[in-house]
Amino acid sequence: MSGLHLLGCGSALPGEPVGNERLADRLGLSSAWVETFIGTRTRHFAVDLDSGRVRWTLEDLCTDAADRALADAGTEASEVAFVVLATATPDALMPTVAALLADRLGLDGAAAYQIQSGCSGALQALALADALLAARPDRVGLVVGGDVCSKHLDLDQDFHRLPPDALVNHVLFGDGAGAVVVGGRPRPGSRAVLGHIEHRLAGPGLPPGQRVEWYGTAELSGALRSGTPPGPAVTEDYKAVEHRVPLLARAERDDLLAASGWPPETVGHLLPPQLSGRMTARLASELRAGFEWEPVSCVAETGNNGNALVLLQLERLLPKLDPGRRALVLAVESSKWIRAGCTVEAPHG
Template sequence: MPRAGAGAGTTAGAAAVHLLGTGTALPGEPVGNDRLSHRLGIPSAWVETFIGTRTRHFAVDLDSGRVRWTLEDLCTDAADRALADAGAEPSEVGFIVLATATPDALMPTTAALLADRLGIEGAAAYQLQSGCGGAVQAFAVARALLSVTPSGLGLVVGGDVCSKHLDLSQDFRELPPGALVNYVLFGDGAGAAVVSGTRRPGTQAVLTHLEHRLAGLGLPPGQRVEWFGAADLRSPDSRPPAVTEDYKAVEHRVPVLARELRDTLLTASGWRPETVDYLLPPQLSGRMTERITSELGHGFEWEPVSCVAETGNNGNALVFLQLDRLLPRLTPTQRALALAVESSKWIRAGFTVEAPQEAPDA
């Protein structure tokens, strides 16, 4: 007999997710490398050369550390825009699935607070603890919910406020590169999509073959994000850093997992590479994403849809930001591959995207 869980994550043949509208939210004005370098006391050229991210957005004030936007704020803005884009009312939403690694609190969940802010009474609100693969997880959960009520509407949301983990009071000149990279790599933001199990007038795209698999059995995590509270009695000096990342392991493993995921999705969908029009590559940093995109699309005329060089790595929001850029370009008969690799425990996640083909039933 196969082991329990063998084959989990493969979703070929299951019902599709119809995208009716998307929306995104980024806090404040973009923070460029000159501004960030001045604040951190590091050379702007270092950021440009090794990271390649040009701008990012922060929910906290860089000078004072004051929180200006919460995750709830950003998710609400993104959801409002997605509903408007879909021409839908909050009262039509039957469930919310929210993916995040950085909730505002452990309880109440940001998903429940979002439902309250939107004025949605009686909706089911689910929250997933996840990293960059969270958007795909959320779409997979939404698809399962829509299989029960295909004609209903759901709201899929992803977002992160990574800057809450960054200590802006320290002397950045004393930090090693492995710790300093987190201050220039990440950004904050949120995204949302209104989904249905069946095509409706105004359907913008269809997500078909979803893939979400653990790919790091026995390997140490590539990233770890701590949670500290009153129960943690260690002194601040003895606590581990809030965010740690094995950047060398990320550079080595993510391209490999991305290629595996690309091939898996092409096989599951039965698509030939030359029939794909767009590639939504994994979003890590401007420099690394450029390299991975070049390797994944080598020999094919795939137009990349990327955002990380302008938005920073904002975790669970990234796929939504890419979809928000893709949908206005997608024309009938066109296709896209969306790939995400989460380094926390090496998770590969992605889906295929198609323009809607047939007119909805009268």
């Protein structure tokens, strides 16, 4: 069976889940409003909400997730030829989290790639792993995705003065990392085969649906001299997201069914794009299009942790995926409108 062989997976969510009561209390929101309109029940933060102390870096979370994936696969770190790590929120610009993670795992001599990406990042990283293994299928690679929003989470600000758009971000997002060990050939204990891994730009000429800035010394010093901060670091066009994500997800679903030749009734599970808990639930039922596809989501419990999401969904899928069963993965990145997806199939008995 050709494709990318999934040998094991792991994840790392920092600390205890933060519920809506706790978060609403901290942000001065109504938890009922969060439950009803957002539908995300819990999320995890790498920063302590009371002290403001950063307890985990992205590197910490990615290393924990990778360690667990290697243990799950029964793979020694010395077997790993490359790492592809996807994130929108690296700990620093240099060195990369991918290189530091590889060093912590003892992968001397390995190739360490870091992809800058959003919600399509895990699939971009899987597509690269697929290409790297196609040439050398005997090798094993590590795909990691994660995000940490600590740097953009200003806990000392007056949340009562924030506009609703900015408040929503604090409710939607969460921190975490996921990892999978992949190979170019099946091994004893292979969990699933990923096929037709693709991602493509799908919004020609459209303005970005999301922007996330970073600041340098010049902006920081300028703000200090003038006493005024620059514009908001995170901006989203929620109307555009609500309008375009379902369109792109449907197009991706149809492409995957056509490319795989799978009759829809042979698919058992759907891993839908992860937005808010509420939008994801609605989108999943639209995308099932009348078929008995069981949705596999995580965002209502993990919050939107970007590049980790697809890997966390895969981790939840595997125990449910009986021999020979099939699933579809769909992801949409609203930053510059990318649609992405892949097929998943469990080995036959």
